[in-house]
Amino acid sequence: MAQPDTSPQDSSAGRLPDPRGPDPQGPSTVAIHAGEDRQKLANSITDPIICAATYTFAKTQDLIDFVEHDVPRHEYGRYGNPGERTLERKLAALDQGEDSVLFATGMAAIVGLLMAKLNAGDEVVFFDECYHRSREFCMEHLSRFGVVSREIRTGDYDAMEAAVTPRTRLLISESPTNPHLSVIDLHRFARIGRQHHVETLIDATLATPYNVQPLTYGIDYVLHSGTKYLAGHNDLLAGVIVGSREKLDSIRTLRGITGSINSPHNIYLMQRGVKTFALRMQRHNANGMAVSEFLAGHPRVSSVLYPGLESHPCHEIARRTMRGFGGLITFYVKDADWQETARVIDRVKLPRIGPSLGGVESLIEQPMVMSYHGCTPEHRERFGIADNMIRLACGIEDAKDLISDLEQALDA
Numbered sequence: 001m002a003q004p005d006t007s008p009q010d011s012s013a014g015r016l017p018d019p020r021g022p023d024p025q026g027p028s029t030v031a032i033h034a035g036e037d038r039q040k041l042a043n044s045i046t047d048p049i050i051c052a053a054t055y056t057f058a059k060t061q062d063l064i065d066f067v068e069h070d071v072p073r074h075e076y077g078r079y080g081n082p083g084e085r086t087l088e089r090k091l092a093a094l095d096q097g098e099d100s101v102l103f104a105t106g107m108a109a110i111v112g113l114l115m116a117k118l119n120a121g122d123e124v125v126f127f128d129e130c131y132h133r134s135r136e137f138c139m140e141h142l143s144r145f146g147v148v149s150r151e152i153r154t155g156d157y158d159a160m161e162a163a164v165t166p167r168t169r170l171l172i173s174e175s176p177t178n179p180h181l182s183v184i185d186l187h188r189f190a191r192i193g194r195q196h197h198v199e200t201l202i203d204a205t206l207a208t209p210y211n212v213q214p215l216t217y218g219i220d221y222v223l224h225s226g227t228k229y230l231a232g233h234n235d236l237l238a239g240v241i242v243g244s245r246e247k248l249d250s251i252r253t254l255r256g257i258t259g260s261i262n263s264p265h266n267i268y269l270m271q272r273g274v275k276t277f278a279l280r281m282q283r284h285n286a287n288g289m290a291v292s293e294f295l296a297g298h299p300r301v302s303s304v305l306y307p308g309l310e311s312h313p314c315h316e317i318a319r320r321t322m323r324g325f326g327g328l329i330t331f332y333v334k335d336a337d338w339q340e341t342a343r344v345i346d347r348v349k350l351p352r353i354g355p356s357l358g359g360v361e362s363l364i365e366q367p368m369v370m371s372y373h374g375c376t377p378e379h380r381e382r383f384g385i386a387d388n389m390i391r392l393a394c395g396i397e398d399a400k401d402l403i404s405d406l407e408q409a410l411d412a
Helices: 027-033 060-069 082-094 106-117 132-145 157-163 186-195 245-258 264-274 277-296 315-321 338-347 377-382 399-411
Strands: 099-103 123-127 148-152 168-174 199-203 221-225 239-243 301-305 328-333 363-365 389-393
Touching: 027 082, 027 277, 082 099, 082 239, 082 264, 099 106, 099 245, 106 132, 106 168, 106 199, 106 221, 106 239, 106 245, 123 132, 123 157, 132 148, 148 157, 157 186, 168 186, 186 199, 239 245, 277 301, 277 328, 277 399, 328 338, 338 389, 338 399
Parallel strands: 123 148, 123 168, 168 199, 199 221
Antiparallel strands: 099 239, 221 239, 301 328, 328 389, 363 389
16 A cells, blocks of 8 residues: 655645744654753753642742743742743744643633633634534533624635624634544635634644644634644643734633643643654554555445545645644445444454544544434534444554454454
């Protein structure tokens, strides 16, 4: 089977200049070194875990300097942690942003942004393939505070632009989306926002900063569930918003009030995970391409959704804008009901049945059962969740072993 080309595609059209200069450092170098002091406490090569809720002042004048002159230091754990700032600088550099704000989870990150930026009477417009919990928060909870959310069919840019009113404050989309893996034309999306003076947010969890950097297209905010590819080991929860320092200031302030911070140990684990991020993404990209090609040729699979395949409706956009296409694949078992589909999942030996994605271990699930079990068939149909749909999140195992395992499960 042909190996995928994991070299960067020609994605310069519509992008902003690289702020790191004409010869920026590569993603592995950035993942390892960005944001860190060269010489650290106790001369350690790794950043120490600082478990402190309170940070003390040597004398009253030091406190006055901190309060009056914003001297950079820490005061109380709810407002930040030394390890957290190191990680935030590193994550910002990976996305070519000025700064980032770390949260306890990806949902805490998007909720923090929405609550910091929106007031009663404001409106939000989002594409309908957004993560179902993000959609739920907008439609069912923001509405309680007088915020109107408008849902647009994913990829219908004319409808999105038509939905913008003088009260619109934010346009939201994922790219790629989950589980349909639709890829957004970031240049067009950003242009709609700029023309109407509306800020834009892209949830790039599935793409990661290795495969796409939305800020370079003029997007205002990038969201990542750090739980997934960034941390990469299925062992922590985290979320991050990346953007300009000025735009993130109100978000950081509100996080200090709500306390949706991460723990020192999680920060350490995520920083350690990020250092192998680029290496892992190369394998995720390669596995995603190889496994999707295998599935596309299997007689028991009716169709495969993967942006790297020419059959995907968004393949041309993905080819132009993405370095690689990630490890998430959605496929459909031919002429199967939900129980026959579940039996295929039960037969695999390597992927574990579970939610999430982006870890070193492969995960597999049936969206109808995992995320939409309590929904009516009409509700599932509305959001394109079929009974015979399987979502496979390829880890970094050897591709041939994943393929062999899937083959025996489908052939049984």
